[in-house]
Amino acid sequence: MTQPVLQHICQVIYDSQIGTTIRESDYAFSIIESVHVLAITLLVGSISILDLRMLGLILREIPVTRVSRAVFPITWAGFAVMVTSGLLLFWAEAAKNYLNPAFRVKLLLLLLVGLNPLIFHTSIYRRVAEWELQHRSPWRARAAAIASLTLWSGIIVAGRAIAYF
Amino acid sequence: MLAAQHWFELLSQSPLGLYMQTSRWAFAVVEMVHLLAIAALGGSVLLIDLRLLGVILKGESAKSIGRDLGRILLGSLVVLIFSGIGLLSEESMKCYFSPAFRWKMALLASSIVFYFTLHRRALNRAGTASPGIRQRAIAVVSMLLWLGVGVAGRAIGLI
Numbered sequence: 001m002t003q004p005v006l007q008h009i010c011q012v013i014y015d016s017q018i019g020t021t022i023r024e025s026d027y028a029f030s031i032i033e034s035v036h037v038l039a040i041t042l043l044v045g046s047i048s049i050l051d052l053r054m055l056g057l058i059l060r061e062i063p064v065t066r067v068s069r070a071v072f073p074i075t076w077a078g079f080a081v082m083v084t085s086g087l088l089l090f091w092a093e094a095a096k097n098y099l100n101p102a103f104r105v106k107l108l109l110l111l112l113v114g115l116n117p118l119i120f121h122t123s124i125y126r127r128v129a130e131w132e133l134q135h136r137s138p139w140r141a142r143a144a145a146i147a148s149l150t151l152w153s154g155i156i157v158a159g160r161a162i163a164y165f
Numbered sequence: 166m167l168a169a170q171h172w173f174e175l176l177s178q179s180p181l182g183l184y185m186q187t188s189r190w191a192f193a194v195v196e197m198v199h200l201l202a203i204a205a206l207g208g209s210v211l212l213i214d215l216r217l218l219g220v221i222l223k224g225e226s227a228k229s230i231g232r233d234l235g236r237i238l239l240g241s242l243v244v245l246i247f248s249g250i251g252l253l254s255e256e257s258m259k260c261y262f263s264p265a266f267r268w269k270m271a272l273l274a275s276s277i278v279f280y281f282t283l284h285r286r287a288l289n290r291a292g293t294a295s296p297g298i299r300q301r302a303i304a305v306v307s308m309l310l311w312l313g314v315g316v317a318g319r320a321i322g323l324i
Contacts, residue, residue, distance in 0.1 A: 156200050
């Protein structure tokens with residue numbers, strides 16, 4: 001039987017020693033999953049505060065760059081742990097994830113949520129010095145904030161849904 | 166104790182409980198809402214407490230940070246309690262007998278009391294100078310209490 005290459009790769013990952021160990025251990029998967037959720041809380045909880053600041057809903061008196069400098073280390077730390085724990089979870093379930101619609105949606109949303117800061121930082125954020133004191137940021141920054149809040153929420157929902165398919 | 170058990174039985178037999186137990190997707194959807202609110206609450210707790218610790222936004226008023234982020238904290242707490250009641254109604258008898266659930270409720274009550282008393286006072290008093298040991302201790306206790314609520318909550322599903 002011929003399989004798509006990606007599916008074959010997922011099966012090899014799934015059958016590997018590490019993947020099998022995580023899957024068959026009593027607690028490994030649950031513990032990694034808990035760490036994953038905690039990391040997402042750090043990431044999404046911190047970046048959404050910058051998003052809400054740009055929308056003019058909170059911390060209006062504090063310049064945007066001061067808020068971003070305060071949240072970025074937390075966001076990046078959360079991101080690093082999220083990716084590492086996420087890869088371990090995928091290692092254990094790769095062959096199942098490949099066929100899981102919620103997993104596919106989550107990957108797509110992750111791709112989009114990665115594009116958002118790339119566009120943001122190379123466009124409107126370059127001139128942040130001109131608008132960082134405004135209580136409500138320019139519309140392009142607000143659009144990026146809404147995109148970030150929406151996409152991250154979607155990622156949490158899709159991530160949780162993986163277990164239900 | 167019988168009185169408490171009685172309330173848990175009532176909840177599981179209420180229309181909400183029956184709906185949550187029979188619906189295919191209700192539990193999953195309410196759980197997702199619960200998770201989204203956890204992210205919002207966790208972020209606000211962390212930033213408030215890092216400010217109290219003097220790690221971030223040192224030059225800014227702790228009181229106004231506490232007020233703004235406190236709105237997010239309390240808003241998400243309300244969502245968490247309502248969605249939590251929904252989740253509880255689906256498996257209330259299991260929760261009643263679960264040590265993890267009892268720990269979670271005890272830690273949650275402690276976190277809320279702590280937030281409105283010692284924590285609130287520390288935020289109001291915090292200046293822009295380097296924080297003292299008392300203020301740092303309050304920030305650390307606050308983070309540990311809320312983290313404990315989360316860890317105990319996760320444990321309900323595992324033990």
